[in-house]
Amino acid sequence: MNRILILFIVSVFALNACSGSKKTFRTRAHKTDQQFNDDDTIAEIRFGRNLAARILGKYSPWKNKKALRYLNLIGSGVVAQMGRTDLEFYFTILDTDEINAYAIPGGYVFITRGAIELMENEAQLVGAIAHEIAHINQRHIVKKMNIRGADNAFLASISAAAGGGAVSGVTALDRKLAQAIDALFGTGLDKQLEIDADQEGIQMIMALGYNWKSYNDFLVKIDNQLYQNRRKIISKTHPPIQERIKRLYAIAEAEGMLDYIGKLNKKRFNDNIRN
Amino acid sequence: MNKSRQQILIAISLLLASVAVSYASLDSKTDALSNLGKPDYVTLAEVENQIVDPEEAILFLNEAENE
Numbered sequence: 175m176n177r178i179l180i181l182f183i184v185s186v187f188a189l190n191a192c193s194g195s196k197k198t199f200r201t202r203a204h205k206t207d208q209q210f211n212d213d214d215t216i217a218e219i220r221f222g223r224n225l226a227a228r229i230l231g232k233y234s235p236w237k238n239k240k241a242l243r244y245l246n247l248i249g250s251g252v253v254a255q256m257g258r259t260d261l262e263f264y265f266t267i268l269d270t271d272e273i274n275a276y277a278i279p280g281g282y283v284f285i286t287r288g289a290i291e292l293m294e295n296e297a298q299l300v301g302a303i304a305h306e307i308a309h310i311n312q313r314h315i316v317k318k319m320n321i322r323g324a325d326n327a328f329l330a331s332i333s334a335a336a337g338g339g340a341v342s343g344v345t346a347l348d349r350k351l352a353q354a355i356d357a358l359f360g361t362g363l364d365k366q367l368e369i370d371a372d373q374e375g376i377q378m379i380m381a382l383g384y385n386w387k388s389y390n391d392f393l394v395k396i397d398n399q400l401y402q403n404r405r406k407i408i409s410k411t412h413p414p415i416q417e418r419i420k421r422l423y424a425i426a427e428a429e430g431m432l433d434y435i436g437k438l439n440k441k442r443f444n445d446n447i448r449n
Numbered sequence: 450m451n452k453s454r455q456q457i458l459i460a461i462s463l464l465l466a467s468v469a470v471s472y473a474s475l476d477s478k479t480d481a482l483s484n485l486g487k488p489d490y491v492t493l494a495e496v497e498n499q500i501v502d503p504e505e506a507i508l509f510l511n512e513a514e515n516e
Contacts, residue, residue: 227493231486235496246501251510254503266496282496300510355485382510 210313213323215260218313221321222280224347225354226264229276229284233268236287241267244446248296249283252303256378257281258311265303273399275302276358277309277371279316290447292395294388296439301379301389308374314367315357319350365413369421376422380429385436390419 236242249265257263261281268286276284283306293299309315357363379386397415413421426432 223490223493224488226496227488227490228485230492230496231489235492242499243501246499247506247509250501250503250506254507254510262497262500264496264500266499359485 210316211323212260214316214321215323217321217323217325218316219261219280221316221319221347221350221354222278222282225351225358226278226280226282226284228351228355229268229278229358233270233284233286236267236269238267238449240449241290241447245285245290245299248299249303249307252300252307252378252382255382256304256311256374257307261310263307263310273396275306277306277315278358279310279313279319279321279354281310283307283310289396292399293392293443293447294438294440295385296443297379297384297386297388297436298392299443300382300384301375301386301392304378305371305375308371308378309363309367311374312367312370314363314371315354318357318363319354321350369413369418372418372422373425376425377429380426380431380434380436383436385438386422386426386431386434388438390422393418 245265245267249263253263258281263281263283265283265285267290268284270286271288272286273288273292274286275289276282278284283303285302285306289302290299293302315321362368376386376389379389393415423432426434
């Protein structure tokens with residue numbers, strides 16, 4: 175009897191562990207496949223629209239037409255240089271004092287008014303946009319959430335959500351949305367992904383002729399303003415600011431741009447943002 | 450109550466507790482969603498309509514400023 179009981183208890187825990195081990199296996203299997211096809215991109219866009227709509231359910235866009243048009247001109251200009259060609263990119267400013275920017279799969283880049291107001295010039299705005307576009311280009315959330323076109327259960331849940339489906343039908347979507355929201359609003363991505371986005375971002379600032387050191391100043395400013403209370407949490411997923419700056423200087427040195435003084439476009443920035 | 454019955458009861462209790470923990474974990478994830486609000490597809494469409502002409506954007510970005 176005791177043997178049967180032990181077997182039963184072991185089976186219970188094995189059954190419960192199954193979902194976790196399956197997920198780990200799937201993630202690992204997809205990591206070996208770096209190729210993304212059209213179906214994957216379609217799944218990414220559909221997921222991104224749902225996530226973007228959720229965020230817009232909490233934060234309204236800033237009703238400042240001049241600033242929004244300015245952001246879209248700058249954003250689309252940067253996208254023309256570095257953005258993925260399989261996506262349409264969209265930009266907006268969220269009307270909140272919070273200091274943040276969000277790179278949402280499918281090409282949605284949201285920057286908060288708080289972050290924009292902390293900036294001093296166009297070079298800093300270009301840097302922030304380029305960093306977020308780099309996250310989308312490199313599919314950081316897509317890979318983290320394992321969003322794939324071949325995931326039929328996930329796609330069915332998106333369709334169910336769009337058609338007002340039953341709660342059970344949208345669970346797969348809800349779970350992935352919750353994970354993405356955790357990554358965007360809470361736990362962050364991870365240190366290496368931030369470094370990768372920094373690298374692509376700073377190279378774009380330099381290629382466009384902007385003052386890359388001003389973007390560094392902005393990162394330090396954010397660190398002082400935003401991370402004071404959250405440093406312990408942020409430090410788990412973001413490299414320390416000193417490390418980020420050190421790496422950015424190393425990139426500038428490798429590119430032969432260490433002494434380059436690029437444009438700031440401070441007046442144009444102020445005319446459009448602080449109007 | 451004999452010993453084997455007690456053991457079966459303990460096993461069933463463990464099973465129920467394990468299922469409860471799984472659901473609690475799922476609930477905490479859906480809480481994060483409900484805190485973020487309901488999706489606003491109307492505003493999303495407005496955001497998607499803000500798109501500008503890429504050529505105009507490139508010219509705008511490349512304009513040198515007299516500072």
